[in-house]
Amino acid sequence: MIDNFSDAQVVRKAVRATEGGVVASQHKRAAQVGAQVLAAGGDAVDAAVATSFALGVVEPWMSGCMAGGAMVLWRAKEKMAQVVNFGMRSPRALKPEDYPLSGDGRSSDLFPWKAVVGDRNVQGATAVAVPGAVAGMALAHERYGRKRWQELLAPAVQLAQEGLLVDWYSGLVTASTARQLSLDPDAAAMFLDDGVFAKLGAWTSTSAQRLDQRQLAATLKQVAEGGPRAFYEGPVAQALARDIQAKGGCLSEEDLAAYRAEWAEPLTVPFRGGQVFAAPGLTGGPTFAQALKALEQGYTPSGKGPDAEAYVAMARALDAAFRTRLENMGDHESPQAPTCTTHFCVVDREGNLCAVTQTLLSIFGSRVVSPSTGLLLNNGIMWFDPEPGKPNSLAPDKRVLANYCPVAGVTGDGRQFALGASGGRKILGAVMQLSAFLIDHDMTLEEAFHQPRIDVSGSGAVTADRSLAPEIVQALAAAMPTTTARRTVFPLAFACPAGVLRDNGRNMGCTEIMSPWGDAVAEDA
Template identity: 80%
Template sequence: MDDNLSNAQVVRKTVIATEAGVVASQHKRAAQVGAAVLAAGGDAVDAAVATSFALGVVEPWMSGAMAGGCMVLWRAGERRAQVVDYGMRSPRGLDPADYPLSGDGRSSDLFPWKAVVGDRNVQGATAVAVPGVVAGMGLAHARYGTRPWRELVMPAVELARQGLLVDWYSGLVTASSAKALSQDSDAAALFLDEGTWPILGSWTGSAERHLDQRQLAATLQQIAEGGPRALYEGPIARALARDIQAKGGCLAEEDLAAYQAEWAEPLTVDYRGGQVHAAPGLTGGPTFAQALQALEKELQPGRGADARAYQAMARTLAAAFQTRLTAMGDHESPKAPPCTTHFSVVDRHGNMVAVTQTLLSIFGSRVVSPSTGLLLNNGIMWFDPEPGKPNSLAPARRVLANYCPVVGVGADGRQFAIGASGGRKILGAVMQLSSFLLDHGMSLEQAFHQPRIDVSGGGQVTADQALGPEILAALAEVMPVAPGRRMVFPYLFACPAGVMRHEGRNMGCTEIMSPWGDAVAG
């Protein structure tokens, strides 16, 4: 616990029901862009496309055109869930021998892999994987979009022309990675002042400063005009591959041209008379499904979120992560910071989208492509550099990620779409929010304010100290407990965003400690 923090401060976010559609996002400005699409009569998928591109501008260190991810859709007319998988892939020309182990312990970033010489799998152009977000948005839009593609991308173009308005929070986030950003001249020019310090506004708030994102705006304009394949074929792809290879990476035009997002059937968990739909395959979905199925047997509903409920959640999460860590090869550090973004959308007809997308690390590879203005991912870090493991580094291979967007329908008819950022912490947050809604009948506002725990490996429970002595003591009977607070920075827990629909009215909420996150009606 931190004795320097006030015990008198209370932080809340209000949830308001509306007949209009709602976008809940980690950045209010992106949510406003998506809500405007809904207000103009757009589908939830239209709003998702617009929100996704806007987030790449206003929250560039979390996602963008070079990100990967996944979305789960709920189509009200069909009463059916579907999944679009647009995870990253390793380049075809990648040679695992180019990532020799250094013998100097473990990596200092998200995953405690054995360290690679020069951190080539973590930072720099050698860490860049083939991105999927633009292809994923294009695939969903081709099936369900009702507004022109250009119309949906142009708001992000305008935001990039203006440049991200820097404030105390952007300065804090940039400062946490300033040393790494300074090692790439193009990243330093975009995010740092004099190549060293984070770009900040006036401490009095009397003078505004903006990032120079004009090159990004030009690239987004080409994607708006040329469609989603404009990133993967043509001038952008050539420039992107040229920049990456000039900085030592192996991603080629052919890798971009070969990339395709995919439709998939969801993992469906029957739960308490309702259903929860999650992403299948190399995502957090299988682990989430295992934990939720076990929780239905462990937890007696109707008692409220009491000590027994938290014990049941801790046990089921611990068992699910034991399976994940031994069979699926994901060994991300449980102390990893949130470095992803999630948003959820519901339109006035009840169509829903839960979207999670990421550059992987915060600021990705900490490298910017000068010809495109795109901040590059470091998706190669998802692979274990040690040969012979379940998730070992190899060419043309899909990554194993933690993102876990879900949509659910309760026995009471309430429908929800939720997800989170936060690496391995995502799974537990999504499971607990689902349980709060389905087991305890909480409102969306109650669920998002309810204290959570994190059990994601490491042999301990990280517990919000707001749970109180009785529940903390009960958790200690399951495994060692590390109490902590929900804070703006760093996040001990995941950062969720979600929407809900009940009896024709919609609502949304985001992590209460997120200073930029908000739900906006449209």
């Protein structure tokens, strides 16, 4: 009876249209920061920069200065999409022979690579790659920013000085990785009580417990006052490289100084009279594009909403696209991996859009903190296959292959949207389905985000939302092996998306309905 009652529960997030700009983020506090920038006359890119740095403070296990990712922009006046690629790179001094295979089965984390001795590619300073988030934000700001860099980082500095407010959800997330965090004294000091237990205030207490992020605040202040290159050159870079090398990693000052984010032409995917723009290269974009093209060729909407035929077509399109990805691009992440990324979207009053995904890769990255900077370090080296001779094998000074898939699009009737998600390989299917819900089925943003989804991400099987109609689940099962799962807060069987939409001069946003922190905030809220 309890099980049936759970299935009957309904969770909703309301979407309200406004003439003002909107930020949709996995953490409401970061969305508020971005919305305040829009209210002060900032461009969508200004809001994206402020939101990005704020997220690194209030959702530190997902992103931050040590993250990598991509931004897809839509410029309303020019009716043009652009991409900023700020993916991570491996250090120049990295030696593949320093990551010998252990012969003990598979890796302990996201990817089922052959295991490496001591999990050196997963855990600790040996797993740290050259980050790109600061350079990516800087590149977009240089071209489109209206507000001063220092002004945009000031809210993140203030948030770090206050420290992240610990609550039940932060405690849940931290507890899931407490054992690994306890292995690094600096990570344990920041996130754990007594070096063992997740920080979590007493449930009856009225006093708030906060993380000590004062060192992070000092670092952010240096980057705010010195400009973005102050992260890659000078005292911050010196301290960061020194800390990483002291803990056994090889990332150097030279690696940081040499890093550059890049402008790129988006992949343009015509779809049902509209267009969707995705990041190219070593991202989820090419796989997304293949799946969306296959969906258009393999299915014609009935006009009655996503029915069994629609879901089967989406499952088959995703399955074929992932087979190509796994065979040719070398990405073999476990489809059951936990979400470990953050995504947010912005639309401003003028209709400019930003879709931004940034990640440390694993949740809490390498589970190592740089004591001199207060930065939680990524584990981007895990993106590489440690086995030699593969398309994505580990090598020095090499761009990583990632799953993030931010997109912008225009529907056939002229609505503009930006979408993306966290959730590893689950991202691609979520973004494709949301795009199809908006374009194929003419859904509102609220309808699209509440519509049940499926996940097909490389295993040759379907995970279907348990709230889908029985006839849809039966049709999926007839086409492919199918199991059902609930849409829950933790762990996540499906991706965690965020998006914004502009319709006839009115803007709106929404986030994953089961995300307890996620929300869309309007500048006039």
